[in-house]
Amino acid sequence: MADRLLDAQSLVKTYGALRASDNFSIALRRGELHALIGPNGAGKTTALNQLCGEQLPDSGRIVFDGRTVTRMPIHRRARLGLARSYQITSVFESLTVRQNFSLAIQAHNGHSFRFWRKAADDPLIRRSVAPAMDRVGLTERADLPAASLSHGEKRQLEVGMALAGHPKLLLLDEPYAGMGPGGAVELTKLIRTLKKEVTILLVEHDMAAVFALADRITVLVYGRAIASGTPEEIRENPDVRQAYLGESVDPCWK
Numbered sequence: 128m129a130d131r132l133l134d135a136q137s138l139v140k141t142y143g144a145l146r147a148s149d150n151f152s153i154a155l156r157r158g159e160l161h162a163l164i165g166p167n168g169a170g171k172t173t174a175l176n177q178l179c180g181e182q183l184p185d186s187g188r189i190v191f192d193g194r195t196v197t198r199m200p201i202h203r204r205a206r207l208g209l210a211r212s213y214q215i216t217s218v219f220e221s222l223t224v225r226q227n228f229s230l231a232i233q234a235h236n237g238h239s240f241r242f243w244r245k246a247a248d249d250p251l252i253r254r255s256v257a258p259a260m261d262r263v264g265l266t267e268r269a270d271l272p273a274a275s276l277s278h279g280e281k282r283q284l285e286v287g288m289a290l291a292g293h294p295k296l297l298l299l300d301e302p303y304a305g306m307g308p309g310g311a312v313e314l315t316k317l318i319r320t321l322k323k324e325v326t327i328l329l330v331e332h333d334m335a336a337v338f339a340l341a342d343r344i345t346v347l348v349y350g351r352a353i354a355s356g357t358p359e360e361i362r363e364n365p366d367v368r369q370a371y372l373g374e375s376v377d378p379c380w381k
């Protein structure tokens with residue numbers, strides 16, 4: 128369907144006897160922020176890895192923007208507009224914010240990382256860096272080394288670098304992990320701005336953030352999507368409450 132940006136059907140990924148993805152299916156509509164939630168070990172990262180091409184499914188099919196990408200390598204998917212921001216910080220600590228952005232823009236333009244020194248001098252890249260930094264609120268930090276940024280600012284940088292190639296779909300893997308309350312508020316503001324311009328799949332344990340941001344939510348348990356719907360539908364779904372929450376009910380679900 129044309130309004131679907133990504134359609135993953137019946138993905139299976141096994142590690143020995145363990146089915147980390149057990150006929151996992153998910154459909155992302157253009158323009159939505161879709162959250163993928165589930166208990167620890169449910170298979171969220173494994174699912175994300177298959178969507179971006181870091182791992183290949185044993186079986187199943189992934190269609191992105193009308194093209195079958197199931198076995199396509201990660202860099203070709205990136206070129207089609209599928210970008211991922213990593214749970215583990217992937218910025219270059221010793222480089223400045225501006226240099227990090229220059230690198231990301233250069234990489235998305237298809238050049239080699241080796242030539243990063245030239246990137247900062249390339250007028251085309253320089254012109255792209257300013258709006259890219261502004262987009263994630265880092266203009267005032269432009270000439271500081273990434274190492275001196277706060278945890279929250281590093282996340283902003285990371286997201287900004289993933290956005291440098293103007294992706295159609297941004298996969299965010301636990302962006303709130305390790306973040307203090309102040310940083311979390313800033314990040315929510317940033318993601319709210321971003322969701323106006325890019326479709327987002329958010330993997331996140333922070334339920335307050337998920338319910339504040341998501342248009343739709345898919346719940347993953349033991350590698351299977353047990354429910355998919357609006358936050359209200361998910362909140363009311365008895366299977367979700369039972370399977371995902373167990374005994375303790377997070378205040379966000381009440």
Ligand SMILES: Nc1ncnc2c1ncn2[C@@H]1O[C@H](COP(=O)(O)OP(=O)(O)OP(=O)(O)O)[C@@H](O)[C@H]1O
Pocket residue numbers: 142145147165166167168169170171172173174
């Ligand atoms: N490389 C691997 N080899 C063997 N088992 C793995 C491997 N990667 C993941 N697993 C197992 O697959 C299951 C799903 O793991 P995955 O990391 O995808 O879950 P998750 O929902 O992202 O977990 P968390 O919320 O803790 O990050 C877990 O039982 C995990 O131990």
